[in-house]
Amino acid sequence: MKVTLWGTRGSLAAPGADTVRYGGNTSCVSVEGPEGTLLVLDAGTGIRNLGRNLPEDLKRVDILLTHLHMDHLQGLPFFAPVRNPDIETHVWGPASTMLSLKARLQRYVSPPLFPVSVRDLAPKLCFHELSLDMFDIGEFEIAAQLVIHPNPTVGYRIVHNGKVVTYLPDHEPMLGARTFPRSPQWTSGYDLAAKADLLIHDTQYSPEEYQGRVGFGHSNMVQAFEFAALAGVNRFVPFHHDPSHSDDQLDQMILDAMREVDPGFGVTPGQEGTKFDLAELMD
Amino acid sequence: MAQQEVEVILARHLAEHLALPVFIIDPQGNLIFFNEPAEAVLGLRFGDTGLMPSSEWSTMFEPVDQDGKPIAPEELPLVIAMTQGHPAHRAFWIRGRDFKTRQIELTAFPLLGQSGRISGAVSIFWEVTK
Numbered sequence: 001m002k003v004t005l006w007g008t009r010g011s012l013a014a015p016g017a018d019t020v021r022y023g024g025n026t027s028c029v030s031v032e033g034p035e036g037t038l039l040v041l042d043a044g045t046g047i048r049n050l051g052r053n054l055p056e057d058l059k060r061v062d063i064l065l066t067h068l069h070m071d072h073l074q075g076l077p078f079f080a081p082v083r084n085p086d087i088e089t090h091v092w093g094p095a096s097t098m099l100s101l102k103a104r105l106q107r108y109v110s111p112p113l114f115p116v117s118v119r120d121l122a123p124k125l126c127f128h129e130l131s132l133d134m135f136d137i138g139e140f141e142i143a144a145q146l147v148i149h150p151n152p153t154v155g156y157r158i159v160h161n162g163k164v165v166t167y168l169p170d171h172e173p174m175l176g177a178r179t180f181p182r183s184p185q186w187t188s189g190y191d192l193a194a195k196a197d198l199l200i201h202d203t204q205y206s207p208e209e210y211q212g213r214v215g216f217g218h219s220n221m222v223q224a225f226e227f228a229a230l231a232g233v234n235r236f237v238p239f240h241h242d243p244s245h246s247d248d249q250l251d252q253m254i255l256d257a258m259r260e261v262d263p264g265f266g267v268t269p270g271q272e273g274t275k276f277d278l279a280e281l282m283d
Numbered sequence: 284m285a286q287q288e289v290e291v292i293l294a295r296h297l298a299e300h301l302a303l304p305v306f307i308i309d310p311q312g313n314l315i316f317f318n319e320p321a322e323a324v325l326g327l328r329f330g331d332t333g334l335m336p337s338s339e340w341s342t343m344f345e346p347v348d349q350d351g352k353p354i355a356p357e358e359l360p361l362v363i364a365m366t367q368g369h370p371a372h373r374a375f376w377i378r379g380r381d382f383k384t385r386q387i388e389l390t391a392f393p394l395l396g397q398s399g400r401i402s403g404a405v406s407i408f409w410e411v412t413k
Contacts, residue, residue, distance in 0.1 A: 095398045132398050146289040152397045176289075176296040184286060186295070191286040 001160045001278040002032045003198060007046020008270040010169070010204050010218070010240035011071050018246035023272025025049070026071040027169045027240060029200060031158055037138030041156060041167045042066055043076040046272065051080035058087055062137050064144075065093040066169055067153035068104055077109055077116060088124045090137075094144075094152035095129035102127040130154060148172045148188040149217035157192040163278040166196040166233070169240045174223045175215060181226040193231035197281055200270065201228065203238035206253055221253045225261040235281055236263065239270040288402035290394040291315070298405075306406045308361060312337030315403070324410055326381030337362070344377040351376075364391035365404040374411065386411040 007025030015024035026044030036055070040047060040063045047063075054061075061081050066072060081087040093101045102118060105127070109118045118125075130144045132154075143157040147168060155168040168189050174180045177187045184190040193199050203224040205213055210220035219227070221238060228236040238254055245253070254269055266281075268274060287295075291307065295316050298305035304321035308314050314335040322328050325344060335343070341356035348354055356362055360371035370392040378384050389408035393401045 097397055097399055130398075132400065146396065146398070148289055148293065176292040178295075178299065186287055186292055188286075188289050188292055 001034075001158075001163050001165065002030075003165055003200075003276040003278065004030045004032075004050075005046075005200075005237070005239075005270055005272055005274045006030060006050045007042075007044040007075075008239050008241055008272055009044075009071075009243060010202070012243045013045045013071075013074075014241075014243035018248070021247040021271055022241055022245075022250050022269070024243075025272055026074065027066075028075065029167060031140070031165060033139040033160055035139045037140055038062070039064055039137060039140060039142075039158065040079075042072040042169060043074070043079060044071050045075045045078075047075035048078045051078070054080065060088040060090070060138075062090045062092065064142070064156055065091065066155065066167070067094060067149065067151060068108075069151070069170070070108065072169070073105070073108060076105070077114060077121065082121045082125055085122050085124060087122070088126070089122060090126045090128060092128045092130055092144075094146070094154050095131075096152060100127070101129050143192060145189070145192050147192070148175050153217070155189050155192045157196070160278075163281075164196040165198045165278065166193045166200070166231075168192065168199070168201045170217055171202045172215070172217050172219055173227045174219065175217075180223070181230040184230060187227070187230065189227070190231060193227070193233060196231065196233045197278055198235050198237065198276055199228050199231065199233040200237045200239045202240045203253075203257075203270075204240050204242045209242070221257040222260055225257045225263055228265060229261060229263055233265050235266040235268060235276075237268050237270045237274075241270065287315070288394075288396070290396050290402045294394060294403070294405050301407075303407045303409065306361060306408070307403055308337070308365060309403045310365065310401060312341075312362065312365060314340040321408075324379065324385060324387065324408070325377075326379035326383065344379065347376050349375075360389050360391040361404055361406040364393045364406070365401070368393050368395060368401055 007028040025046035027042040028046030029041040031039040141159040144154040147155045149170045158165045202219045203221045204218035205220040298318040307316040346354040363371040372390045374388045391406035394403045
């Protein structure tokens with residue numbers, strides 16, 4: 001299972017000289033199986049670069065959206081397969097009792113917000129509303145569960161051959177947990193992250209910034225480390241960086257959190273372009 | 284025990300911040316939380332009881348109607364909300380574990396999520412004072 005980070009920024013794309021190392025593209029992660037199954041986690045602006053680096057013989061791609069906030073969706077119309085009639089593109093997202101996934105996406109991918117409508121994209125574009133039960137896509141077994149973040153938002157747990165990747169880009173587990181981080185039963189996202197080989201998790205704020213942003217739906221760096229420790233993960237990837245944080249600030253935030261939490265797991269800073277091969281991740 | 288659903292986690296979080304008595308049950312009918320104001324009405328602390336099956340909590344407080352007739356568990360608003368998937372309201376009498384009889388009014392609603400799944404039910408209630 002190969003995982004690549006194509007966009008690691010949250011809220012708003014943040015290109016610039018001081019964000020070159022971590023990158024300025026918003027959330028997008030690809031997961032590729034040995035048999036060629038390709039999952040794309042979220043369609044932030046990072047998906048555009050992914051679309052330029054796809055296997056030539058690709059026939060199907062599955063885009064798993066965690067939610068429909070703009071920073072996780074904005075790149076969708078710019079992803080090459082959605083305009084390619086020879087590629088089957090499946091878009092998965094949280095269900096709503098009010099509108100279908102396609103109708104909700106249409107709110108953005110339509111005039112006046114966008115010059116092209118969803119219905120004008122490739123004819124082989126299919127939409128699926130998540131059932132919150134386990135399901136398979138190709139060689140992957142996938143679990144999606146609602147997590148704490150404004151508006152219906154899921155996290156994903158992707159399993160292949162006993163290896164687990166968990167993706168929780170927008171998540172505030174501290175909210176609702178009375179004795180965080182001590183009670184797995186009452187901690188949002190715990191089941192998705194438990195014993196994951198690789199956890200990619202929201203670390204948007206510093207502890208100081210979080211004080212004025214409780215309930216916004218994001219974690220601070222230290223809370224995210226503590227969540228990873230509670231879940232017993234093997235490797236942790238700080239992700240969904242605030243657009244105001246420079247590369248140097250992010251380096252320092254991660255270092256500070258590691259000093260405070262003293263994690264028993266590996267940490268890889270979430271930088272655009274970083275690749276993981278789960279077969280090679282050390283226990 | 285598996286992690287609680289997000290709707291239940293957030294419901295408990297809200298209950299802990301309210302001055303209104305609140306009960307929360309899971310889809311199996313187990314009482315999984317009641318808050319401090321509820322403890323005062325019931326004469327019982329959640330920390331002492333922990334999770335209670337429906338067979339216990341639905342009869343423990345001896346709910347009766349205005350004629351003193353016992354109310355069956357399936358007629359309680361919280362059970363109706365859970366089993367029938369819609370809000371319910373009723374006024375009735377209960378006897379707390381402090382042996383005091385109190386008239387309460389109770390409104391219950393199911394935790395019906397955007398996925399169409401019911402992950403539990405919540406009731407708020409208050410003591411009717413003359």
